[in-house]
Amino acid sequence: MRKTILLSLFSFILFSSQAQINWHYDMESAKQTALREGKLLLVDFWAIWCGPCKRMDSDLWESEEMTSLANNFVAFKLDVDNHQALARKYSVSSIPRVAIMTPDGDILWDRTGFSGANEYLSVLKALPADLKDMYVALNNLENEENSENLFQTAVAYQEVAKTIEYNSLSNQFFNASNRYFKKATKKDDQVIGQLAELNEVLNLALRGASKKALKKLKKIDGLDTEVTQEFANYIRAYCFKCEGLDDKFNSEKKKITDPKLLAALDESN
Numbered sequence: 001m002r003k004t005i006l007l008s009l010f011s012f013i014l015f016s017s018q019a020q021i022n023w024h025y026d027m028e029s030a031k032q033t034a035l036r037e038g039k040l041l042l043v044d045f046w047a048i049w050c051g052p053c054k055r056m057d058s059d060l061w062e063s064e065e066m067t068s069l070a071n072n073f074v075a076f077k078l079d080v081d082n083h084q085a086l087a088r089k090y091s092v093s094s095i096p097r098v099a100i101m102t103p104d105g106d107i108l109w110d111r112t113g114f115s116g117a118n119e120y121l122s123v124l125k126a127l128p129a130d131l132k133d134m135y136v137a138l139n140n141l142e143n144e145e146n147s148e149n150l151f152q153t154a155v156a157y158q159e160v161a162k163t164i165e166y167n168s169l170s171n172q173f174f175n176a177s178n179r180y181f182k183k184a185t186k187k188d189d190q191v192i193g194q195l196a197e198l199n200e201v202l203n204l205a206l207r208g209a210s211k212k213a214l215k216k217l218k219k220i221d222g223l224d225t226e227v228t229q230e231f232a233n234y235i236r237a238y239c240f241k242c243e244g245l246d247d248k249f250n251s252e253k254k255k256i257t258d259p260k261l262l263a264a265l266d267e268s269n
Contacts, residue, residue, distance in 0.1 A: 021061055021070045023077045027086060030076035031103040038132035040108070042073040042124075045087065045097040047080050053096040056114040065121050072127045073100070100127070100169075104138065108172040126166035134160055141180075147187035151196055154180035158199065162206060174203050194220075194228045202235050210239035234261045238268060 023044075024030035034041045044061075046053040060066070080087040080095060090099065090107075098120065099110035109123060134156040141149040154177045161173035177199075184196035197220060205213035217236065223229050237252035256262055 021066065021075045023075050025077060027076060027078070027083075030074050034074040034103045035135055037074065038130045038135060039072070039074050040127055040131065041101050041103055042075045043090075043099045043101065044075065044077050045080055045090070045092050045095050045099070046077060047095060050095050052114045056096050060114070060117040060120055063117060063121075065117070066124075069121070069124045072124055072129070102131075102138070103135070104142075106176065108176070109169050122166055123169055126164050126169050128160050128163055131160065147184050147189040147192045147196075150180050150184040150187065151192050154178070154184060154196065154199065158203060158206070161203075171207065174207055178203055191225055191227060194223060194225075195231060198223075198228065198231050198235060202238070205235065205239050205242060208242075210242040214239045230256055230258055230261065234258075234265065237265055241265065241268060 024033065030041055030043075033039075044056075046056075078086055080092055094112050096114050097110060097112040099107050100123070101107045111119065134153075137149070137153040137156040141153045143149075157173050157177035157180065161170045161177060164170035164173060181196040181200050181203075185193045187193060198217075201213050201216045201220070204210075204216065213235065217232060217239075220232070223232055233252055233255045237249055237256065240246075240249035240252055253262070253265060256265070
């Protein structure tokens with residue numbers, strides 16, 4: 001009997017330690033950890049008097065499902081009473097609120113209220129595992145905002161978006177990607193500007209709107225370099241493949257010579 005009790009107690013302690021989230025209570029510490037580990041920052045806005053916050057703790061953060069998810073993000077618990085300035089900064093008007101953001105504060109997903117754990121768990125399962133390359137691009141951009149760094153940051157967000165299967169989260173990465181591509185089009189490098197405009201079209205196709213992407217592609221003029229023309233051919237081929245138009249796909253693919261673009265076409269679904 002004593003042995004059974006001890007085993008049960010050991011199992012409970014083991015589960016608790018596995019499922020426990022390593023909460024940060026200092027924003028700067030959480031940001032630095034997220035940067036170092038290449039993870040997104042999860043902020044839980046709460047207060048000790050908040051009933052739904054307590055239910056979120058028991059039904060979500062302390063749930064068995066969190067055992068395999070706790071290492072997918074860096075977590076920061078923000079008491080809105082003790083951190084009123086931060087709560088105002090993020091326009092918190094109701095709690096509980098959960099925001100998933102980059103360490104520089106760019107919110108990629110957030111929800112207010114708690115009616116159940118399922119949606120939160122779906123998002124947490126879909127979080128990208130390693131964002132170190134994206135953070136390097138963001139750091140380069142912070143040091144110098146030029147067309148090349150804007151373009152590379154946009155591509156970094158695009159690459160992450162392609163790996164995320166949960167639409168509401170991947171769409172936020174595509175939206176961020178488009179913002180940086182749009183900024184790149186306004187700089188003075190014509191080739192990068194045209195490639196950025198083409199990548200905005202590609203993002204449409206990657207989100208499942210290949211027909212719309214083909215229509216937008218027809219409206220882009222002045223692709224007078226080999227690089228931009230070939231990338232336009234790649235987008236057309238990708239869209240035709242998505243639409244199941246094999247003859248048009250093969251015809252467009254023959255125009256492409258860049259090994260990386262050809263490999264990307266072969267890898268695409």
